[in-house]
Amino acid sequence: MFTQFFGSFLLNRKIVSPANLRVALEKKDTTRVKLGVLAINAGYMTAKQVDTVHKKQATVDKRIGDIAVDMGYLTEAQVEELLSSQKTGCLLLGQALVDMGCLTNEEFETVLNDYKKENGLTDKDFSNENNEKTESVISSFFAIEGEYKDYCSEYVNVLFKNLIRFVGDDFTPLQSAVTDSNDTAVIQELCGDFNAVSAITADNKAAAVFASRFAEEEITDMDYAKDAISEFLNLSNGLYNVNISETTGKEIGLNPQETTTSSAVSGIKSKFTLTIPVEYTFGTVVFTLAVI
């Protein structure tokens, strides 16, 4: 999920527009990460060297890797290593933005390094996401602090994993969003050692696409869409409860889901409310966890 937070980072720094990010997220799965981006990510080449190699390629009939070796920027072993390395989501997204002309290689180098530095991430973290690092990125992004920090950051961690697995990875977490005008709203209470109300709200258009993707069928009837979204909430909360039960031995129960209104969700009296808006390529969906 570092890819999704990399998208947020680009938006927050106003490096790319929301519209361009949406296009890049749609394109990233069919994007081929080029050697230059891989070399920049590995720290083997600077963006300037990559640009020099690209310019040279326009004049000679040779592969980028061979030119980089000829110019002494890379060894043959490094070329092999880069070509067989894992093309992580951040690199796919970065390459899509470079291909679209939204980022130069140099800008990509700067933002990628800043993103890694700000979040204490390494290349290893990109290809092997562990809970500790993701939860630290989550709690810092959503400014989660205090007594409920662990419960809340784990909630977002499980939620995002489920979104990626069951709905799609083409989303960007946002730090704020308007929630009152959403006409689809479902809630579910978590009760026991941790008491909270969880909710999903979205406008009908985004809700219908979200539901269709999750149900793997075309949904236009809004009652059926709400049913499917309720089931997603129940599924994600269920898997969260299993995680909490396995890691802490604490049991959290779930009450049946209900449909409601988004103003009722914003009106929940809570000790702490975590609002988790995500911008999908088809619209905004807002998740809420209100600790009561």
Add this chain to the structure above:
Amino acid sequence: MEKDLSKAKVLVCDDSMMVRNKMKKLLTAYGFTQIFEANDGAQAVEKFADIVPDVTFMDIVMPELSGVEALKLIKTNSPDAVVIMATSVGTVGNLSEAIKLGANDFLQKPVDEEQLYKLLDNYFKKEA
């Protein structure tokens, strides 16, 4: 216990229409022709008594009566009933309570075709 699939009755208990539809599709493809539905725990108990299904799929988080409460009532009256808990809330607490009450098996949600069919193969004999 291996039963003839074409004569077998199956009851799907889940408060989500989407899940019931998905299950019906998968069960039909497996070969069932008699599929019944219940959309809450209380209805599950009632329908069970009416239909006497050969196998029952039971969600846990449901209105009226939870799946675990429905399981308890069903097993009290019909100890030999085959009840498979289909849930995403497979916590130690839920699982051990359901096992104590006589649940025959567990199915992790979202239900995966391969996992479902493998489980059903233990109970039903398909015609060659």
